Amino acid sequence: MAGANVAKSASSYPSPAATSPRRSISRWLVVVVLLCRPVFAATANAVAVAVAAALDADDPVRAAGGWWMVWGSAVDLGCLLVLKWAVGREGISLLDLVGARRGPLARQIGFGVLLIPALIPAIALLQGLTFLFYGGELPPQIALVDLPAWASIYSILFWPLLWAFTEQAIYIGYAYPRLEVLKGRSLLTAIVVILVWSLQHLALPFVPDAAYLVSRFLSVVPVAVTVIVLYRLLDRRVVPLMVFHWVADVFAALSPLLLK
Helix, strand or coil, X not given: CXXXXXXXXXXXXXXXXXXXXXXXXXXXXXXXXXXXXXXHHHHHHHHHHHHHHXXXXXXXXXXXXXXXXXXXXXXXXXXHHHHHHHXXXXXXXXXXXXXXXXXXXXXXXXXXXXXXXXXXXXXHHHHHHXXXXXXXXXXXXXXXXXXXXXXXXXXXXXXXXXXXXXXXXXXXXXXXXXXHHHHCXXXXXXXXXXXXXHXXXXXXXXXXXXXXXXXXXXXXXXHHHHHHHHHHHCCCCCHHHHHHHHHHHHHHHHHHHHHC
16 A cells, blocks of 8 residues: 555655655646646536526626636536545545544634634735726626525535635645655645646636736735645645635625625
8 A cells, every 4th residue: 555655645744755756646647636627617617608508698608607606616526526536546535635634623623713814915915916907896706796695605605615625625635745746846836736726717707808817817826825835834734724715715705795
């Protein structure tokens, strides 16, 4: 079970590059897991647009975009299936991957709550980017959202939980430490993860507008950088980062109701 030992070292210990032989980590499996999220996001967006068109929406692209915090959960479910398959090949579980057994879960969650103030610089940068591209107007990923009551409740209570768990498990729990072992350079690994993480959001939702696509890509960078820095500072703990990420997603889900 050498592969299992390597997988555990790559997600649970401070220096995977020092303890994990490169040959024990499958390059193609890391690529599949890393890219599954943008691929599923683009696919789910395309399906949502097709459904909106079939329902005779005046603008299927914008109509589908208004529901991205609902159909986005299909992206999560697809990614979790891929991730479960990938970690199963390494002989570990999803709970092992995110380090849920590294200490009392309540303590890890509480630690995540203490990290919330670290969001402030990222939110400030996001606000600056929004003003730069849209002035006083809301960006499309917020402005397009117009959901019935049941869908709004879902987007606030359930979407952030699934989204935060899956995104952190994919990019930070799985991809980052394994790429770090394969590449041997933390900075290059961080750049690759941030690029793919940002690319994913171009389809969440997709709007065929150059200013939107640039701003949407850039808007992910401050949060992704913050998460990676905290991951390295916190002895590579993932569960507190899920809590941190959940707070950011709840804020995003509330924005259409509070700001429109």
